[in-house]
Amino acid sequence: MKLTTCAIGLLCSLASASALSADPINVSSSGSVIGDDVLYSVGGGSAVTMGSAGNMDSISVGGGWSNNLVCGNMNLSNTLENQLNGATAGFQNIMTSVVQNATGAVASLPALILQRSNPALYNLITNGILQARLDFDRSKGTCRAMANRMADIAGEQMGWGQLAEGQAMGKTLTTTPDAVAAVQQVEAQGGNGGVTWVGGNQAGGSGQKPIQIVGDVTKAGYNLLNNRPAGDPSAINKDTCKNGLVCNVWSTPAEASAFATRVLGEKQQQTCNDCPKTVTAAGVGLIPLIQEAYDKKLEALQGLLNGTKPMTAENLNAASSTSIPVTRGVVKALQDERDQDLLAKRLASEVALADVLEKSLLLQRTMLAGSKEPNVAANNLAVQTINQQSTDLQQEIQNLKLDLEMRQQLAKNSPMTIIEREKARAENSRGVFHGDPETGRLNQLQSPKTNQ
Template structure:
């Protein structure tokens, strides 16, 4: 004590050092302030277990954004039957490379091989009518085998188209190409089939707005973003190919155009949540490239960080409680009012309650966007070209199911967290509080202490 008195500058200096150390410690701890699941200090334990924990939703599995479209594969089951060659089939049949004619005629074909290679058909007919008839039967048998194999191939391709997603797009391209060729050839069946098989899907399919997509030199079919863009425009009474933004005056208070100003913004949000599939039908293209979606929880984390910063600014006074500043801490489903801010300023558990409120507004804002995206996908499914493309409807159904599953998972997580937080720990606190109240109870005395003695005296 004498040393401290001898150095009067040491007292203020010690306080300054302690203050700097506390600031540094607080700054280090603040690095995780904007993470879901980060809990503040609690003065009243009941608050934690009454509201159901520190945050409304758990931390996201990963904060990394999915990378771009990955390398895909090629699948041309719908087109490979057109690559069959009748010429090669007949040559292989006659030369014994494949079974069929050789199996039927046996050694006769082997003896006729040299004659077939050196003599025209007419000379063979004159020189050896029996051999010519034999060859004619062989050609006919080869043609029958060829047609049977091709029909089998086409039947297998149709069956695979039901199992493999991108194969269905190729079958759709072939279908549309055949319809176009039928008109051009005047109904010539042979020419129609030949022209269709020669294209191998290079002309793509009719996509959003009637334009061609997926073919050679065309934009690929982007299932998620294209459907969202079409639905956005249909809901705002615009052409499906419109990419311009909607001004606030033209929005007329609509929820979707207030949330996303342009179809591009909503499609980017949808791709981040649901992922994307790029499909092509051309012969030399990669038929499928895909990117995974991140789900809703990383977006909830981002919204939580923004709203917690806004709430802390409102509570500290660095932000005035104007409607614009309150909107930064709110969501369309759960607004934060001036009264809530004033009440939180006086609450001893301000830190925990502010974090919980920020997580709830973040969760509600992302859920609101997810519901709006569902409506947009449903609207986009009614665009004529999308509605008539079965592979698009299949992919769209998967996207809708995935989004609904994400919403249900968040709802289940919130319910489980609230149920567990209000279970045993809450009961322990209630029992402890009940025992403390009982120990503080004071038995009231008789307001007339001597009335029993007076009653005995009167009897005597």
């Protein structure tokens, strides 16, 4: 009967140990902790806050600012007609009554005949055209100044369009030396030509690939760190990687880009006239990634503990990170640990934290390398965005560090004091000598009774 009970108990313990639960660490789930001081000395249950989150949806903005080259929509012909016909101020303010008489003459007589038949009227109209031209140039200059001020406030919304316009002007002047014709051609084209982006290709324009700043720069950095062209999309196998820093973590530039955009989000830019200029997607940060890594590390670790997975180097690596390796000795010690469930989960949380932080620091280095790509480095708008994203990532890492340190400090505060005081009381109780409550009672028992 005792053997049967022991066998049932052993089976139940193995079943509970083999349950792959990735729930948050719950101290009460396995009864009282054998070594409470161990629990609080390591900082409590999990290393940092963990939880899941889905990917954020993209948000399109900038539809109202899609006409980035607004000044190119100005029309000189309409300006002249409105000036001479009195529809707008300018020449009308100079000689209103004469303009009204000039309208009919201009409609019926060619300029040469008008000059011969009425030189004064011809000169008046010529001066009116000159005045209208001056007003047009002044208005266009004012529009350009307003656009520049708006670019200072709106930042990338207008800046990318101005960059596309400037590059288009440079290309147009190489084939069209006529300055007036070049300006007209650039204004008609707008931002449809896009800008020069990673690898020297045009992007962001009409029919071109959108500019995905975080993803494209991360891909470029991945390739540059592996001594490849910035736009190479191919994978790197383990033999070619040769223990490389980046290719050991992500086998393709797309994997590195997916990690970056999930953590940091994405900022997509376009310069074409009839498309949204900016499309943004928020990142989820590092906490959901730590939760996902924790689930995988705990599953691998529990497989080693319950014997369902052999203790091979590959299985040990699956439960480890680069900075916190799980060795055979650690697994053996946990197998003999009476509070195995709690400590295994704590170990898995620390390994998951280390794994995600390692990837985050490597992502920072990858983005820094990508920002040195010539076409990216020459684009101050892109460099500013990458620097801001790198700062955000560094802040996320600092928040995790603060969370870890705060948990350790709080867990070592009141809980450890309570446990230490309880231990002190227990030690003191062992040294108390309980004396005889009645003095000389033993002597009285041993002495013979006397008759009273």
